[in-house]
Amino acid sequence: MxxxxxxxxxxxxxxxxxxxxxxxxxxxxxxxxxxxxxxxxxxxxxxxxxxxxxxxxxxxxxxxxxxxxxxxxxxxxxGKEDLQACLERNRFLDEEGVDLKKLYVSFISTEVPDQMVTQLNLNFIEPDKIQLDGRRIYLKYHSSPANTKLDNKWIEKSMNVISTTRNWNTVNTLLKMFQQ
CATH class of the missing domain: 3.30.70.1280 (SP0830-like domains)
Incomplete structure (x- = not known):
């Protein structure tokens, strides 16, 4: 099972x-x-x-x-291992004073090559930031997801994937639930 x-x-x-x-x-x-x-x-x-x-x-x-x-x-x-890796590999967590309430993860349908970041128009989403990691995209919002162009529609159109986004607290809670 x-x-x-x-x-x-x-x-x-x-x-x-x-x-x-x-x-x-x-x-x-x-x-x-x-x-x-x-x-x-x-x-x-x-x-x-x-x-x-x-x-x-x-x-x-x-x-x-x-x-x-x-x-x-x-x-x-x-999968459980993917969710665990998600929590371990978010480089935004290494930044001093990072606001966890501004961190999100978009889970995407297919892996996107790291070099794709250089092909994206990241000026469009600034001052928000992204990091690609296989089938995950870490998002760090400057203010909030309500005031951004960096949303699922932009990710899906720019990268030709299906994307669904969860806040950092939800990702942590889902891993705890996986472990129960």
Missing amino acids: TTHLALLRGINVSGHKLIKMEDLRRCLEGVGFLNVRTYIQSGNVFVSSDEHDANKVANQIREAIQQSFGYEVPVLII
């Missing part, structure tokens, strides 16, 4: 694609997932399954949501 963390993109945001977490848990249990747990309303779902292939699990979840709620929702599966 493998535990998977599914990150759903774009549910319960600004009144769009509303899904109650209780209904989502029932939906996923109904298609055979076990130990379904959610964290907050933004689409963080742990499921256990005999299926080890992350892409197959993502497709099962995506299809179940489409069938039950009628929404096309991108689903990214994150």
Whole structure:
């Protein structure tokens, strides 16, 4: 039995694609997932399954949501080791006096080469900063994510990926939940 963390993109945001977490848990249990747990309303779902292939699990979840709620929702599966690496490899944490409330992580659908940063128009997102790390992008906002051009739409368009973003506190909490 493998535990998977599914990150759903774009549910319960600004009144769009509303899904109650209780209904989502029932939906996923109904298609055979076990130990379904959610964290907050933004689409963080742990499921256990005999299926080890992350892409197959993502497709099962995506299809179940489409069938039950009628929404096309991108689903990214994150493993425990990837989440642990995420917490260990964020170089913004090395900066003196870094404000953890301004740190976020975008999980992306495919790995982006490090040299892609040189091809991006980073002037567009300044004074916000990014760091690429495989299938993660660490974000450090100058003020807040509400006042930035560095959002999922920019990441997806600039890098041709699917992206879903979580704040640093949520990432830490999800790892703790993985370890339970």
